[in-house]
Every structure is written in C-alpha cells, then in structure tokens.
Amino acid sequence: MEVSMRVRVIHGKKPGPVIFVSGSIHGDEIIGVEVVRRLLKSVSAKRLAGTLLCIPIVNAYGFVAHQRYLPDRRDLNRCFPGNAKGSLASQLAHCFTTEIIARSSIGVDIHTAGLHRENLPQVRISENRSKAEELAPIFGAPAIIVSKLREGSLRQTAADHDCDVLLVEAGEALRFDELGIRVAVQGILRVMHHLDMGVKLPRKAGATSVRSRRSTWVRAPEGGMFRATKASGAFVEKGEAVGYLADPFGDLDIAVEAPIAGIIIGRSNLPVVNQGDALMHVAEVERPGTAEDRLSDIEEAVFADGLFDEDEIV
Helix, strand or coil: CCCCCCCEEEECCEEEEEEEEECCCCCCCCHHHHHHHHHHCCCCCCCCEEEEEEECCCCHHHHHCCCCCCCCCCCHHHCCCCCCCCCHHHHHHHHHHHHCHHHCCEEEEEECCCCCEEEEEEEEECCCCHHHHHHHHHHCCCEEEECCCCCCCHHHHHHHCCCEEEEEEEECCCCCCHHHHHHHHHHHHHHHHHCCCCCCCCCCCCCCCEEECCEEEEECCCCEEEEECCCCCCEECCCCEEEEEECCCCCCEEEEECCCCEEEEEEECCCEECCCCEEEEEECCCCCCCHHHHHHHHHHHHHHCHHHCCCCCC
C-alpha cells in the first residue's frame, strides 16, 4: 500500500506558474494549517492564472500525535528526496518529491520554532537562487535570513529540481500566532500577485525587510530565572543586555549580553533555565533600519486589512 497525503489543487483557467504551499512537515508546527485554510478562501479558480497546490499537513502522523517527528522518531525534513521502498519518512518524502516538488516552480514551506520557543516572522532563502532572492522581499516579512541548504531537507531537494522555496518561520510549536498567520497569508498572496497569478493584492506593508546572513544564540551563563528585556524584532548592540538572570532568592542578578549586534529573530519562552540554554537568537543585519520598525508597520497593515477577519472569539 502506497503512502499518501491530502492535497488541494486549484487549477486556474489561464496558464501560469505552479506554486505549492506546505505546512506541518514537522507535526507540531501547526501554523501552516491555518495559513492554508485562510489562503484557500482568498484564491478563485476563475481568476487564477496557473496552479496552486496546498498541502496543509505533510506529516499527518506527527500532527495527530502533537509530535514533531514521525512514529519512528525520524525527522521528515532530513529524509528528502526519499525512497518509495524506504522507511515511512522516506516514503512520505518520496511522495512529496514526485507529486509536488517535481511539478512546481515555486514553493512556500511554513514552519515554527520548537516547543517553548517563538520565531519572529521571517523568510529563509538559500544563496544563488535568483527567483527566491526576487520573491523574498516581495513576501514582506520583517526579516530575510540567507541560510545554507541542509542535506536531506525539502529545500535542498527542491533546489535540485529547480524549484525555488521560501521557507517561512513564525510563532511557536503547537500554537497559533495571529500575526505570523496573517504575515504568511498576505505574503503568499503578494508573491502570487507578483507572479501574475490573478490574485488580489493585499494591503502593502510600509518598509523593506532587514536582511541577515549570520546569526547566533545568546546562551545562559549559568542556571536561574531569566527575565527578558528585549522583544522579538528589537535591535541590540554588541554587549547590550537582552535580559537578566537571577536565583530564586534574589542573591544573583546578572545581565545577559548579546555577543553580536543585530535583531532578535527568536527567543525562548521558558524563564527557568540551565547553564548553556539558548535564550535569544540574534541575527546580524546587512541593511539599516530594524525589524522592530518593520514589525510595527506590518502589524498596522495586517490587522487593518479586513480581508482575513475571523469570527469573533467568545
């Protein structure tokens, strides 16, 4: 019996690019499911030029179990391009490679941070991919991170098939992040509009994404209770305090300093830390301005746009 995954295909009346949008390649990264759900409400086959392939849940086994990995503890995003006769992870990767990647010219793969961590909405691209370089600023996330391809990843296999992928990171595992969801939905629509795929252009964001090629984690110098003083998107100077570490009695209270200047693109949400724990993810920036300003512009834009309003929460 062959493995399978559910795909929604919207094939437009007019010719155009084939773009895929995927979520939950890691089963606990659920934000992509909601992004796809809202995206499908905004795309009409009558107006679409090209084809949209939506795969909200790539790793259904991890998704239903609230787990990042497959039942055999394999990371699906290290098993590409896969093998039809290999492990479950390898078979799923092979299915996605042959049925989705091989048919597409552009992809958007949506991820979140791990448990108890959160990521600033950001787009990650690899070097020497001209189409991804063109589309990343169009997407309009607060930050663009240029990172190396990892062996066995979806992005690596897509590059081998001449398919450019924007890897979107936003929010935290097992949680919805409303800002991240809206940034992703509007970013995808903005990319599709740029590709002349016949979709409505959402309200434009007001600033240019900051760009980074190098990042590092700020780690706890010793165990204790960590109080963060910098938010995601904030700019920090080298040596500037990003928070303070204390013991439960208040005898210890030391500043935790940034090892480089840059913007905070990720952070831990756990105040109880051990020595060496990752606390803040800081990325050097290549362009002036801060993601904090960018984030403010985006928040104003996405929450003012009524296109994606949901039912009232009671």
